[in-house]
Amino acid sequence: MDRTTNLFQHIQERPMKAAVVTSFDRPPIYTEIGEPVPELPGEMLVEVLAAGLHQLTRGRAAGAHYSSTGSPPLVPGVDGVGRGTDNRLRYFVQAPDQHGTMAERTVIDPRRSIELPGDCDPVAIAAAMNPAMASWLALRCRVPLPTGAKVLVLGATGSSGTMAVQVARHLGASQVIAAGRDEHKLARLPALGATAVVPLGDERLAAQAADVDIVLDFVWGDSAVGVMERLLRQRSDRTAPLTWVHVGSMGGEAAAIPGALLRAANLQIVGSGHGSVPERAILAELPALVQAIARGTFRIDAAATPLSAVEQAWNRPAPGGARVVFTP
Structure with a gap:
């Protein structure tokens, strides 16, 4: 079930700001949409604190990645760091048919999330997890x-x-x-x-x-x-x-x-990638990777960028090759 197609419903009742892909051949725009609503048992609304701009995110937003689903309008973003209604800080990964993460709030499945130490840097986690996951899964699951x-x-x-x-x-x-x-x-x-x-x-x-x-x-x-x-x-x-x-x-x-x-x-x-590594294996590996990143084991340069600048920052290289992380 694709739940990403009703973005502009309920704007008057529950408005929020988000990046929205209106066409596969243009960068997302920053606009107001309706807040997503948990629909399935166990789902949770989270306040998004940081969402990384990864190659996977760009590919899906262009409809070009092999895991792309749905059609515009849609909110991009495959993962993020946020605080849920339980007040816990979490790193979360979204399935292709779930709401994207580049918004003030999104809906997650807590089973696809990892609780984070309260003193960790959300921008650093959001910047590092996706690029680290590529080689981590390759060397832990595939070979x-x-x-x-x-x-x-x-x-x-x-x-x-x-x-x-x-x-x-x-x-x-x-x-x-x-x-x-x-x-x-x-x-x-x-x-x-x-x-x-x-x-x-x-x-x-x-x-x-x-x-x-x-x-x-x-x-x-x-x-x-x-x-x-x-x-x-x-x-x-x-x-x-x-x-x-x-x-x-x-x-x-x-x-x-x-x-x-x-x-x-x-x-x-x-x-090695989505499909060749089972989702259960990915989720099983996330805690150890999160722990290593939270401890400062790896160095990654992150460029914290206001989500309101998404259209300008989408295709512009960050200084020094840093990973762009949007902060709503």
């Missing part, structure tokens, strides 16, 4: 990371890739090789746990990463296939298992992988 394993992160200079470097080290990787296009950002990654950094197009990358155990690939497309081919040619033992985890598609959705690569090496290619 459990053996202690001491070697990891290559392709696309390490994006928000999710930078977080992947930190997550891999936190979960026990002995080496994390970071590859990305932004050399300025690459230079900062050794301080976050990278044991080596290499520009994505550098010929040295294949030799540096030839004997890794896991690749976390946020790039995909032709660039990733080129790295895969060169890496496998330089691998000292092609029978040693190599798991290539497709997490993102910054370099393109299609990757033409020659069949010879699959025959000539012990290569396994898997995807």
